[in-house]
Amino acid sequence: MNREITLTINGEKATLSVPPHRTLLELIRGELHLTGTKLGCGIGECGACTVIMNGEPVNSCLVLAAEADGAEIWTIESEAQGDTLSDLQQAFVDFGATQCGFCTPGMIMSARALLERNPSPTREEIAEAIAGNLCRCTGYEPIIEAIDAVARERRSGGYKPRTPALKPGEYVGSGTPRVDAFEKVAGSAIYVHDMVLPGMLYARIKTSPYAAARIKAIHTEKAAAMPGVKVILTGKDLPPVKVGLYLQDKDILVREVVRFQGEPVVAVAAETEDIARAACDAIEVEYEPLEPVMDVEKAFEERERLVHPDLGSYSYMKGVFFPQPGTNIAHHQKIRKGNIDDGFAHADVVTEYEFWNPPVQHVAMETHTSIVQAKPEGKVDIISSAQSPYAVRNLFAHAFGIPHANIRVRVPYVGGGFGGKAGIHLEPLLYCLSKAAKGRPVKLTCTREEEFNTMPSRQGLKSVVKTGVTRDGKIVALKVRYLWDAGAYADYGVNIGRAAAYSGAGPYHIPNCWIDSFVVYTNKVFGTAYRGFGHLEVLWAIERNMDLVAKQLGMDPFEFRMKNVLRVGDTTITGEKITHHHGRPDKCLEIVAREIGWENRHQQPKQVAPNKLRGFGLALLHKAPAMPTFTSCSAIIKFNEDGSVNVLVSGVDYGQGTYTALAQIAADELKIPIEKVRISWDCDTDYTPYDWQTVASRFTVMGGNAVIQAARDCLNQMKNIASQVLRVPPDQLECADEKVYFRGNPDMAIPYRQLAIGYVYPNGNAIGGPVIGHGRYIAVGLTNLDPETGQGLPALDWTYGAHAAEIEVDIETGEIEVLRLISAFDAGKVINEQQCKSQIVGGVVQGLGSAMSEKFIFNEHGQFRNATFTDYKIPTARDIPREMKSFLVETPDAQGPYGARGIAEHPMVSIPSVIGNAIADATGVEMFEFPFLPETVYLALKRAGVTPKPTAGVTA
């Protein structure tokens, strides 16, 4: 029975009637429409729902609405006063403490509560206070800095905003704050999570508890009879379509055989989420369990138990991918350079090591969510938390045979993606539900558990690396076998196997190279793109291998890397020649080695307490965008009546900061204040122009070039009109200060606003018309790789980088503390230093999550055991290194805008390697798999006989 409660929310009294199970979070978001407060997990583990209740921060998902009777509650909406942000909000903007923004409201509320009870917190107290608020983007450091600045400056008169005073021409290269920061810190940014459409139904899915099983029967009668249930669909009710980006191997719902635990078997659409959930509970599915294929090595050899017996009938991108019907191999990528046998014959030392890393989850704070409506006349409207509206449209069109023009895909703010929202996910199922529900829009928001169980992950990887090297430290042969644990579907995973192969020797000159990269089906949750696109995994093997081989040679790992690193004139393993336009991995390595004190490290005491050993590590990295050769992108710039512009693009900024970079570029090119540039951050395939996908750290490069071209197109159009008015040839006109003027006499000028929609002469005649510039960019010169040798040009550009770390290992507990982590990247040209550094810190901490704690745990039946934040731990504010520093090198790229390269994914790559190398340096124990969980490290130390020893002058 409902209960009447009265509470004060943001200073206003509200009386509401609430059912007993309603949570405070549901009340705030649902009844009170205060959607700034977010739902990230629903079990009190992420802090996205933090509000202040009676002066204390609480997880509103854990508070029953009835418990809030008589309470005073403050949400993020209370912080700003109109257009004036609170000090904390402003500091979050100034310090780059928001990226995707999904965690930001909860984070600010926790910070507010802290400052109320402790106006002078230490950095440790700040980290402690926000440790319950998970952020997957920022790496916490900018958040701590922002809160610290507010606390300090309050004591001396109040926080002083740091908005840089910049003029047109100064934006590129500056630290311009994010253009979308205001809405994110204010809690007014609307994500798909927050959207409700008129007449909308809510979907829920019933998933398989088995990793492999045959469906014998599905009983839906009880559920169908429940009031409010509108549609129930099973695999048999759906058209026999398969979806996928590069390889169409995925059913919308299981048709006969389940391929992973968590696979959707039945879907329900109902009037409310509660009803849909209850209906799912009432559905009974009879399974015949099958023995799952869990081990990637066994799956590779297997010829009987096939995850996809029909692989030979699937569609895929021919000439690029090579599935092998009759096996579990979805793709085999070969790289052959030089003569591998000759190479090993000339080696003085030959080593072979095996490495492993497990599947992990992206853990975007906004889970996957979409709304789809099947409209009359075969039209479809999709609103999705997706990375790539045009890819969703294209895949959808192919799957259902619907003309592209009839499909509209919109993407508003997205709460993190990291590759997990690339491709297509919930949209086809929701379309089928909507169609069956006579065109009512249907929304599905994954629970956190479904995000782990049902949505894609990063693939596991087993690597075997054989190296031939001369005594003086030159690598003469490298033979690698990569076995990718693709899980149940490889629609996207095949391209990871391909990209990782052509990057698979690391940033080194290898004269004789042989790589086999196999993407192998198993009965696990399926893999997809994840920040770094296979490079974190591959570089784990390669960069650990570099240290192990150096050790065999008795050579310093820095020196060994410098002897082999790619330099101008070398060729990559696919035959690409390194030129002066490539970046400088050697420079990056030199910087991090210098900053960590590599040369003098042996003078530092290794043992700092009886149970504590310190060590240093180095690791290099490289990565290129992995994309089809024909990838393209476009931009439109529309001038408005007042001379301001709208920049339309379809690349999605799900936190990386691309829109800010594009705004900087547009403002500088057009010579207008950045406040007059508005980027379209609701992508809409009906209105914003084509872009392939927002993946691969390619959008600043490709979108940046398209925006430059569109801006120059606008200027040319305005010059052409002005030349008629001023009677001056267009080539003698210049643009500055929002005017077109005659170079010989700057007083002869026309303001942009008089040209923006057409110039009107004093007598009323008009010429010109609205100024709309168009720009486009297509990757040029890329080729498919030769199927037998892997030779070709697969990469638009390469971003190089390096990390150095100093760590402390507690040999009694196996715990590792990262004391210092130094990173350097060759960004080509830094468009926005603050954004670059934020990406680096965020990526490094995300990499530390992979290195230290994250992995899927399966039982012997292939069932996933840690599908909640309680059991699957990502880094919190307490887990970041004591010191993180980053450096940017600028070797201009030939194709990037002003020479810029992508840098969003790279900081995560080689983090496990640098920590693994530092563990070996500290303890002498070699790690061959990560994460370095305390128990794993402890057992490895124990096996190696590393035990606490008394140290002179040091006590535990």
Ligand code: FES
């Ligand atoms: S949604 Fe409440 S703590 Fe995660």
Ligand code: FES
């Ligand atoms: S900004 Fe914190 S989760 Fe994205």
